[in-house]
Amino acid sequence: MSEARLVDLIRSHTARLTVIGQGYVGLPLAVEFARAGFPVTGLDSDAGRVAALRLGHSHSPxxxxxxxxxxxxDGRYEVTSDFSVLERSDVVIICVPTPLRKSKDPDISFVMAAAEAVAARFRPGKVIILESTTYPGTTEELLLPMLEGRGAKAGENLFLAFSPERIDPGNRAFRLRDIPKVVGGVTTACTQMAALLYRQIVAKVLEVSNPTVAELAKLYENVFRNVNIALANEFALMCGRLGVRTREVIDAAATKPFGFLPFYPGPGIGGHCIGIDPFYLAWKMRLNGYEARFIHVADEINQSMPAHVVELLTDALNRRRRCLHGAKILALGVAYKRGVGDIRESPALEVLTRLRDKGAAVSYADPYVPSISLDGVALKSVEVTDGELAAADCVVILTDHPEFDYRRIVEVAPLVVDTRNATWGIPAPAGRVIAL
Ligand SMILES: NC(=O)c1ccc[n+]([C@@H]2O[C@H](COP(=O)([O-])OP(=O)(O)OC[C@H]3O[C@@H](n4cnc5c(N)ncnc54)[C@H](O)[C@@H]3O)[C@@H](O)[C@H]2O)c1
Structure with a gap:
């Protein structure tokens, strides 16, 4: 009964949808359903975020x-922090953060709080989907008992599934609707219901056997990326010792038309996902008596990169008979990746903190990040003028934002440490550019 009703509501785009968490993931998802005609509510516990969204201030690139x-x-999207909206929702999608604790163990308190709010207001006949990246087993071991404890029966009056979000904020080539969705429900009916929902907004939906497969698929994607970035970083350390430019080697290898995928070195790993998600898997495996070795080695290499950047910079200044203490360092980019203003876990912040700790006079420019705080000290982004470039003892490129004029930077700055190979191919006097 509730199954047929839900199918009708989804097919006619009249199902009332609530997306819990209106961050980088939840907001674009809610908007995509709203554009498809569904009545959508964004539910967020952050009153400031709700107020800003109501006024039409988007924080998403x-x-x-x-x-x-x-x-x-047009009333197609509303946003609230009033959880009573969950009572009236046919579909609830959970997109709350899944950070790590200081111990690098998963912090799923946000998922638990959201799931408890849903369970407390559960009525039969709902679709509930978790999208937050999490350890394998979360949906079946945590969410299912919470909901079934309220009288729900999966596959009959509750349609519970996991479907990982794979959005890449700021990526114009692959937007939400272009990225295939993986869906795993706790029963076949749950999988089919969740898949039907996503087919309304995404071209390709892959149904997998159960939520654990879907949870693991997301983790494998991000472990793959993390490990390959670590390999590129370690390769850069080796190339540095051999006096070879890493980028040239990787680009040469990438001409092989099969069996190779290029990854490039950088100042470390940042963002909410790549450096964090692997530990969700490592933690779960440890509970199962297995140490995820690749994950730990990759993390060790990636975490060592900010210190390596500082070493590169110190050596480069040293060759010019300058010491880091008292040197003027202009950092270009503090976001964790190109083209976005997200500084969560950004390795650039660690590089800048280390430089300051060693007595350097640090300033930064980032067109997406107007201000930052380094150990409680506020810094404001500066303009990248010829004056700023020429006045710096060293310019360090930490994020390869497309807005920077790399040719001009190489021309005007006396010394450039390029951690992103953004100056690759630009002619420079000998010793002017030091690259990873
Ligand atoms: N950012 C990405 O690029 C990306 C990509 C794929 C997957 N993910 C995953 O998606 C999930 C969400 O990430 P995000 O980047 O959108 O996080 P975010 O921090 O940008 O947004 C999360 C939002 O959830 C809200 N929130 C927290 N607890 C809540 C609760 N109990 N009830 C209501 N609202 C609550 C917060 O106020 C915040 O606005 C994470 O698991 C992340 O790993 C992120």
Whole structure:
């Protein structure tokens, strides 16, 4: 009964949808369903975020304010921090953070809080989907008992599934609707219901056997990326010792048309996912008596990169008879990756903190990040003028934002440490550019 009703509501785009968590993941997802005509509510516990979204201020690089304002004005998207909306929802999708504790163990308190809020207001006949990246087993071991404890029966009056979000904020080539969705429900009916829902907004949906497969698929994607970045970073350390430019070697290897995928070195790993998610798997495996060795080695290499960047910079200054203490260092980019303003876990912040600790006078420029705080000291982004470039003892490129004029930087700055190979191919006097 509730199954047929839900199918009708989804097919006719009249199912009332609530997306819990309106961050980088939840906001674009909610908006995509709203654009498809579903009545959508974004539910977020952060009152400031709710107020900003209501006014049409988007924090997502994938959503223009004008689009958000239009959806709010037309009543297709509303946002609230009132959890009673869950009572009226046919579909609830959970997109809350899954960070690590200081011990590098998973912190699933946000998922638990959201799931408890859903369970407390459960009525038969709902689709509930978890999208937050998490350890294998979360959906079946945590969410299912919470919901079944409220009288729900999976596959009959509750359709529970895991479907990982794979969005890449700021990526214009692959937007939400272009990225295939993987869906694993706790029963076949749950998988089919969740898949039907996503087919309304995404071209390709892959149904897998159960939530654990879907949870693991996401983790494997991010472990793959983390380990390959670590390999590229270690390769850069080796190339440095051999006096070879890493980028040239990787690009040469990448001409092989099969069996190779290029990854490039950088100042470390950042963002909410790549450096964090592997530990969700490592933790679960440890409970199962297995140490995830690749994950630990990769993390060790990636975590060593900020210190390596500082060493590169110190050596480069040293060759010019300058010491780091008292040197003027201009950092270009503090976001964890190109084209976004996200500084969560950004290795650039660690590089800058280490430089300051060693007595350097640090300033930074980032068109996406107007200000940062380094150990409680506030810094404001500066303009990248010829004056700023020429006045620095060293310019260090930490994020390869497309807005920077790399040719000009190489021309004007006396010394450049390029951790992103952003200056690759630009002619420079000998010793001017030091690259990873
Ligand atoms: N950012 C990415 O690129 C990305 C990509 C794929 C997957 N993910 C995963 O998606 C999940 C969400 O990440 P994000 O980047 O959107 O996080 P975020 O921090 O940008 O947003 C999370 C939002 O959830 C809200 N929130 C927290 N607890 C809540 C609760 N109990 N009830 C209501 N709202 C609550 C917060 O206020 C915040 O606005 C994480 O598991 C992350 O690993 C992120």
């Amino acid at each position: 994938d959503l223009e304010d004008q689009d958000l304002i239009g959806l709010v004005r």
